[in-house]
Amino acid sequence: MAGDTLVTVNSEGTLLASAPRTATATSATMKNFTARGVFVGVVVSAATTGGLTVRIRGVDPISGDNYTLGSYTQITATGRYGFILYPGAVTAALAGTGTVQTIGTAFLPRQWYVDVTAGDASSWTYSVSYVLCA
Numbered sequence: 001m002a003g004d005t006l007v008t009v010n011s012e013g014t015l016l017a018s019a020p021r022t023a024t025a026t027s028a029t030m031k032n033f034t035a036r037g038v039f040v041g042v043v044v045s046a047a048t049t050g051g052l053t054v055r056i057r058g059v060d061p062i063s064g065d066n067y068t069l070g071s072y073t074q075i076t077a078t079g080r081y082g083f084i085l086y087p088g089a090v091t092a093a094l095a096g097t098g099t100v101q102t103i104g105t106a107f108l109p110r111q112w113y114v115d116v117t118a119g120d121a122s123s124w125t126y127s128v129s130y131v132l133c134a
Contacts (some may be wrong), residue, residue: 011035011132015114018045018110018127026115027128029059031066034104035132037086039100042116044078044126049121051076052126056085059111067119069112074119107112 015027032038042054051074057066071086082100089102114128 010134011130013130014127015040015130016116016126016128018043018125020046020125021116022118022121022123023096024115024117025128029111029113030130032108032110032112032132035108035134036111037089038132039131040083040085040114041129041131042075042081042083042126043129044075044081044124046123046125047076047078048122048124050122050124052119052124053117054081054083054103054128055115055117056083057113057115058109059113061110064080068101069106069108072101074101084133086115089127 001078003056016025040056053071053073055071058069059066075081083103084100085104085106085108087105087107089105116128118124
C-alpha cells in the first residue's frame, strides 16, 4: 500500500510526533516482517480533561479492515506511559506514569498502526513511539 513504512526487528521510531491534538490521531500503517511484538511509548506533556485511549490496531491483508489488538483507557495525566503487545505476555495493571502495561497477548501482524482517541474535544499534547520486539 502506498505510504506504508517498512519496519524490521529491533527497529524503533516515532509513530506520532509531539503536537497538541483535539481529535483522534492515527499513525502511518507500519509493515512488520519479523517482529513478534511491540512496545508503544506515549509521552503526555500537556493534559486537560477527557483522557486518552491508546489502541494498537492490525490490518486484515485481504479486506483491509482494521481490528484492535490491544487497548488502554484512560490516560488522565501528564507523564510517560508504556504498552506491550507480545505473545504470551503477562497482563499487568498500569500503576501510573513511568510504568509499563501489557495490553495484549497477540502477535504483531504484518500491517499495524496505533491510534489515540481523546475523550472530549480538549487539547492534549503527546507523542507516540515504538520499539519492535523479536
